[in-house]
Amino acid sequence: MDLELTDRVVVVTGGASGIGLAAAQGFLREGARVAVWDLARSLPGVIELLTPDAAATARVIALPADVTDSAALEAALLATESTLGPVDVVVHAAAIGSGKFGFPYTNLTPEDWPRVLDVDVMGMVRVAHCLGPNLRARQSGVMLFLASVAGQIGSQTDPPYSAAKAANINFAQCLAKDLAPFGVRVNSVCPGMVQTPLNRAVWQAWWDQTPEAERLGYEDWAAEKIRKIVPLGRWQTPESIADMLLFLASARAAHVTGQTINVDGGFVMHW
Secondary structure (H helix, E strand, O other): OOOOOOOOOOEEOOOHHHHHHHHHHHHHOOOOOEEEEEHHOOOOHHHHHHOOHHHHHHHEEEEEOOOOOHHHHHHHHHHHHHHHOOEEEEEOOOOOOOOOOOHHHHHHHHHHHHHHHHHHHHHHHHHHHHHHHHHHHHOOOOEEEEEEOOHHHOOOHHHHHHHHHHHHHHHHHHHHHHHHHHHOOOEEEEOOOEOOOHHHHHHHHHOOOOOOOHHHHHHHHHHHHHHHHOOOOOOOOOOHHHHHHHHHOOOOHHHOOOOOOOOOOOOOOOO
């Protein structure tokens, strides 16, 4: 299936690891030109991870961009467009969790919330304000936001993250309505249970709460949880989420906007 992504310019925030990295790799395989935006400390070595094929090196750049800093985002946009050309596709994957096990919610304090909300909610807002106007002016393009099934079910494992992801879903719908008249499509993709550093940080904190007498090794414990709560009985992978992002960015999804699409092994079923 031709996704018609060749030479499209794609920005991936949080593209140095996890789902963002898998998305950047997927777009490169489809012939796109990719700008990875991430924290400066995350960027060393990322080009080598992305381009084992040296021929692709000319189609990828890595730029420091902190989503809590609007000026840094504007600088990254200027560098992207001067090197690769006008942006066609935005994949916003940058996010953090609290790093604590949040059940009950009083395990956290109000002071655990602002950083998560600044990165995960206001970071999305800043990215939309940075990149959306150019897409609107060109009257074409796609914006894709990584949310989470946690934003649909009120996940108790990390309430700040869960609340932020609910906000991501809602704001993406606002953007979709605003930008549809200008030919710009906006969708959210909700990963389920993916073995990323962010997931491990939260689940490790959860595992740490298990009474010593009942504690399996972390990997066995996590695998058992997955078998119990995911109908397909297995972890989702960064690549499986990236596949959905590629489809939604493509011409094959030309009539899809304002949607929240789960890639979760059946974990969340609305009926």
